[in-house]
Amino acid sequence: xxxxxxxxxxxxxxxxxxxxxxxxxxxxxxxxxxxxxxxxxxxxxxxxxxxxxxxxxxxxxxxxxxxxxxxxxxxxxxxxxxxxxxxxxxxxxxxxxxxxxxxxxxxxxxxxxxxxxxxxxxxxxxxxxxxxxxxxxxxxxxxxxxxxxxxxxxxxxxxxxxxxxxxxxxxxxxxxxxxxxxxxxxxxxxxxxxxxxxxxxxxxxxxxxxxxxxxxxxxxxxxxxxxxxxxxxxxxxxxxxxxxxxxxxxxxxxxxxxxxxxxxxxxxxxxxxxxxxxxxxxxxxxxxxxxxxxxxxxxxxxxxxxxxxxxxxxxxxxxxxxxxxxxxxxxxxxxxxxxxxxxxxxxxxxxxxxxxxxxxxxxxxxxxxxxxxxxxxxxxxxxxxxxxxxxxxxxxxxxxxxxxxxxxxxxxxxxxxxxxxxxxxxxxxxxxxxxxxxxxxxxxxxxxxxxxxxxxxxxxxxxxxxxxxxxxxxxxxxxxxxxxxxxxxxxxxxxxxxxxxxxxxxxxxxxxxxxxxxxxxxxxxxxxxxxxxxxxxxxxxxxxxxxxxxxxxxxxxxxxxxxxxxxxxxxxxxxxxxxxxxxxxxxxxxxxxxxxxxxxxxxxxxxxxxxxxxxxxxxxxxxxxxxxxxxxxxxxxxxxxxxxxxxxxxxxxxxxxxxxxxxxxxxxxxxxxxxxxxxxxxxxxxxxxxxxxxxxxxxxxxxxxxxxxxxxxxxxxx
Numbered sequence: 001x002x003x004x005x006x007x008x009x010x011x012x013x014x015x016x017x018x019x020x021x022x023x024x025x026x027x028x029x030x031x032x033x034x035x036x037x038x039x040x041x042x043x044x045x046x047x048x049x050x051x052x053x054x055x056x057x058x059x060x061x062x063x064x065x066x067x068x069x070x071x072x073x074x075x076x077x078x079x080x081x082x083x084x085x086x087x088x089x090x091x092x093x094x095x096x097x098x099x100x101x102x103x104x105x106x107x108x109x110x111x112x113x114x115x116x117x118x119x120x121x122x123x124x125x126x127x128x129x130x131x132x133x134x135x136x137x138x139x140x141x142x143x144x145x146x147x148x149x150x151x152x153x154x155x156x157x158x159x160x161x162x163x164x165x166x167x168x169x170x171x172x173x174x175x176x177x178x179x180x181x182x183x184x185x186x187x188x189x190x191x192x193x194x195x196x197x198x199x200x201x202x203x204x205x206x207x208x209x210x211x212x213x214x215x216x217x218x219x220x221x222x223x224x225x226x227x228x229x230x231x232x233x234x235x236x237x238x239x240x241x242x243x244x245x246x247x248x249x250x251x252x253x254x255x256x257x258x259x260x261x262x263x264x265x266x267x268x269x270x271x272x273x274x275x276x277x278x279x280x281x282x283x284x285x286x287x288x289x290x291x292x293x294x295x296x297x298x299x300x301x302x303x304x305x306x307x308x309x310x311x312x313x314x315x316x317x318x319x320x321x322x323x324x325x326x327x328x329x330x331x332x333x334x335x336x337x338x339x340x341x342x343x344x345x346x347x348x349x350x351x352x353x354x355x356x357x358x359x360x361x362x363x364x365x366x367x368x369x370x371x372x373x374x375x376x377x378x379x380x381x382x383x384x385x386x387x388x389x390x391x392x393x394x395x396x397x398x399x400x401x402x403x404x405x406x407x408x409x410x411x412x413x414x415x416x417x418x419x420x421x422x423x424x425x426x427x428x429x430x431x432x433x434x435x436x437x438x439x440x441x442x443x444x445x446x447x448x449x450x451x452x453x454x455x456x457x458x459x460x461x462x463x464x465x466x467x468x469x470x471x472x473x474x475x476x477x478x479x480x481x482x483x484x485x486x487x488x489x490x491x492x493x494x495x496x497x498x499x500x501x502x503x504x505x506x507x508x509x510x511x512x513x514x515x516x517x518x519x520x521x522x523x524x525x526x527x528x529x530x531x532x533x534x535x536x537x538x539x540x541x542x543x544x545x546x547x548x549x550x551x552x553x554x555x556x557x558x559x560x561x562x563x564x565x566x567x568x569x570x571x572x573x574x575x576x577x578x579x580x581x582x583x584x585x586x587x588x589x590x591x592x593x594x595x596x597x598x599x600x601x602x603x604x605x606x607x608x609x610x611x612x613x614x615x616x617x618x619x620x621x622x623x624x625x626x627x628x629x630x631x632x633x634x635x636x637x638x639x640x641x642x643x644x645x646x647x648x649x650x651x652x653x654x655x656x657x658x659x660x661x662x663x664x665x666x667x668x669x670x671x672x673x674x675x676x677x678x679x680x681x682x683x684x685x686x687x688x689x690x691x692x693x694x695x696x697x698x699x700x701x702x703x704x705x706x707x708x709x710x711x712x713x714x715x716x717x718x
Contacts, residue, residue, distance in 0.1 A: 032102060035065035038090035041103055043076055044118075045085040046133050048321070050693070051701040053131040055088055059100040067155065068103060071111030071118075073143065075104045086113045086136065109155025110148050112140050112282065114299045116337060121297075123332045128712045129620070129692040130322025138318060139297035144275040151276075157283035162260070162276075182224050183216050186374075189364045197228040197305060197340055204334070204361040206352045207344035208597055210374045212568030213535045218344060219245075219252035222307055225342055226288055227256040234304025237333075238290040239326045241315035243268050244513040248531070249290055249309070257288060265291030265298055293318055296329040305340045306330040312349040312561045313527075314715065323711055327351065346564040346597065350557060350608060351615045353601035365598065375595045376539070376570040376577030379405070382584045402540045402580045403497070409538030410501055410519050412576055416536045417523045418566045419490050419507075420543035428458055432477035441465045446480070490542070491523040506530050526562040535571035537578075544583025553613060553718040560588040560600055567592060612648070614713065618680040620692060621717045624708030626652060626672045632695060632708050633676050639691040645684055651676035677717065 042055040058076055060068050068074070074087050082104060094100060113136070121135040151157060184190030189205065196203040209218040226236045238253075240246050246266060253262045263277040263286035280286040282299045289298030293316060296306075308316070308327050316326040327343065334341040343352045343361065355361045366374070381399040409415040428437040428446045437446040437458065444462030458480060459466045471478055488505065495503045498521060506512040506524040515522050517534045524530065526547065547559035563581060571577035583589050591600035609616040622629050622636075629652050640647065652674035680688045689712065696710055711717070 032061040032063065035060040035062050038092055040091045040094045040100065041068055042088045042091060043074060043085045044088050044132060045078065045083050047083065048131060048134060049700055050131060050697045053133060057094040057096050057100055059102045061102050064103055064106055067106040067109045069111050071113040072109060073107035073112065075107055077101055077104050088118060108143060108148055110152045110157065117297055117299050120333050120336060123336065124324050124329055125322060126689060127328065127332065128322035128324055129689045129696065129710055134321045135324065138294050141275050141278050142271055144272050147272065147275055147279060151279055157279060159283045159285035162280050162285045183221050184224060186370050187364045187366050189362055193364060194225060194228045197225060198231050200232040202338055202340040204341040205364045206348060206356050206361045207342060207364040208348060209344055209346055210366055210371065210568065212346060212565065213531050214533065219248045222249055222309065222344065223252035223256050225307065226253060226305065229305040229340065230257060230287060232304060234302050235287040235300035236305040236307065237295060237298050237300055237303065238307040239296050239330060240292065240309045241313040242292065245309060246291060247513060253288060253290060261286055262288045262290060265289055265295040293326050296326050303337045303339045305342065306334050307342045307344065310345045311343055311352060312345065312347065312558065317715065323714060346568045347561045348597050348601040350601055350605045353605045354615050363598065371595050373574065374572050376567060376579050377573040378567065378579045378581065378593045380589050380593060381580060381582045399582060402582060405538045405578050405580045406540060409578065410498065413517055413534065413537035414515060414520050414522055414532050416529060416539040416566060416569060417490065417494065417521060418529060418539065418541045419523060419525055420546040421525065428480045430472040430475060430477045431479040431481040433472065433475040435472060435474045437470060437480055439463060439465055439467060446470065494521050494523065529566050529569060531569060535577065536569055537571060537576060539566055539570045539579045541566060541579065541581040544581055548583065548585050552716065554715060556585065556588050557604055560591055563592050564597055612679060614718065618682060618685050618713055619717065620678040620680060620710065620712045621714055622676045622708055622710055624673065625706045626674045628705035628708050629674050629676055631705050632699060635695040636691055639695060640688065643687055645687060648679040649676060
């Protein structure tokens with residue numbers, strides 16, 4: 001990346017001239033005396049403007065020579081404005097060809113951006129055709145000045161200043177009973193994986209974990225892998241979807257490693273604790289970083305292992321541009337730093353299955369005999385045998401087999417009930433024609449917020465307008481029926497069906513991490529299932545067909561992942577564990593009945609390859625006004641045409657209207673919101689992403705059209 005002159009920043013025409021190579025103000029020539037050695041600083045600005053996404057050269061005043069080290073936060077003058085940025089490097093000279101503007105200020109002498117993380121940010125931005133500054137916003141947490149003053153008064157972090165102490169690499173406790181008798185011994189290739197880690201090597205594995213609770217569950221497996229790599233003198237990064245998984249993994253790590261060697265990185269803990277953990281890792285006081293999405297960028301010294309748990313969870317996707325996935329960030333980092341990689345889950349995503357089939361990673365799975373001893377028995381109420389004994393099972397929400405499983409399970413322990421939706425009655429429909437009930441004010445969906453009864457008045461989920469006298473616009477009917485039953489309604493019905501048994505709910509804004517091993521019904525929405533220390537006696541997986549009916553390419557894959565995650569919380573079949581599923585999907589339910597997540601992933605990936613859909617190919621979505629998307633697509637086509645690349649495209653197609661009437665632009669107009677999809681073969685992905693970034697930069701600089709959203713590998717666009 002060739003350096004450019006560091007001058008000004010603005011959205012005014014003057015900025016365009018500077019970016020095209022015109023000299024900066026001559027006043028810079030009369031600036032302060034410069035540093036005698038390496039007088040040029042390359043600065044990456046904190047700007048979301050695509051055409052400013054490159055290093056800019058600034059001169060280093062002699063007074064800032066000592067503090068202006070690579071990785072520090074700085075302030076610079078850019079076209080009359082003061083902008084923040086990171087000092088990337090110091091070089092002896094610039095090729096700008098004119099006097100440079102001097103650095104304005106070093107915000108902090110602590111180099112918070114390491115060279116490895118800076119390179120990783122560049123690679124992530126290149127893969128997702130995004131801005132490096134947007135990646136750095138996630139990678140480096142906001143500065144807490146008081147912590148820096150306490151822990152690095154002279155700009156140098158001292159590990160001994162941390163209250164919980166530091167930990168030298170390799171000082172952790174060995175894995176209990178040796179590598180051969182750890183939890184990994186139940187899996188093919190498991191002991192070999194740990195031995196390679198302990199020997200300082202960098203194996204790559206995809207783990208299909210069986211048990212989701214108790215001491216032998218997946219958190220213990222991850223902790224043992226981390227302990228093995230720590231014994232080799234290297235560090236580790238572990239990324240999980242949410243705080244509940246984070247708590248469990250952290251507790252398992254602390255069973256094997258000193259407390260000071262594990263740092264927790266999550267925004268949920270608050271800015272000060274997060275920044276303190278970041279500084280612990282940066283100083284080398286902690287050799288293991290565990291956290292949610294941003295932990296993938298943790299500046300761990302001598303990185304030896306990256307771990308991603310349940311990569312199919314949408315929570316791994318960053319919600320801000322460039323929408324990077326934790327799995328892809330860790331894969332890029334493992335390749336960049338030569339680290340081992342572990343992708344683990346109860347199921348296998350199609351992306352990880354592609355890595356296995358390509359030979360990039362080895363599968364770590366249990367033998368069928370171990371599977372049969374470990375997993376619960378699974379019963380499907382929609383199979384021919386059950387339908388013969390209960391003809392109404394296909395339409396009943398709680399078939400007889402499910403009711404009996406709950407009744408018997410409650411005699412032995414807690415029973416999990418998984419439902420698709422939170423709330424009470426999340427949707428309503430006309431009783432006559434079954435058309436969804438809509439609000440007469442804004443056309444939003446009607447719902448019942450509380451329990452049934454004379455006081456339960458339907459209200460709009462968008463504008464909260466009550467609808468006491470609703471009338472159907474299709475058939476003029478006035479009676480409503482529940483189109484779906486939420487977790488609260490389900491809990492109420494089960495409470496009446498099993499009097500005297502406590503009912504616990506975990507959904508919405510009240511998600512539980514654990515429940516006691518008592519005889520209780522636990523009603524949870526998908527993804528919010530709490531863990532019972534001794535495992536559930538039984539689990540009822542309701543609303544399976546509702547999960548499968550989602551209009552998404554990954555609806556089946558996601559439903560299977562959620563079923564396996566819930567079923568893994570149930571006791572083994574030998575201990576009476578039973579899972580009852582009420583869904584009519586042959587392939588997904590069959591995979592659960594056989595406990596064969598790898599087989600399902602293999603079949604799903606084969607179908608995607610046949611149809612040339614992700615992850616067999618990559619996909620880019622261009623979203624915005626019809627005119628802007630059309631111009632953007634034409635520019636991309638011209639860029640790729642010069643290289644002889646022709647992509648399969650879909651669109652532009654109008655976006656599905658999700659807002660109230662009056663929002664967005666009218667259909668058929670130049671500003672109507674549309675989306676174009678580009679399907680990109682992996683072999684051409686580097687050239688295509690470079691072309692997309694180039695067009696994005698050019699469009700932002702010219703500003704002739706409204707901005708468009710460019711997103712790669714979005715899981716919700718198909």
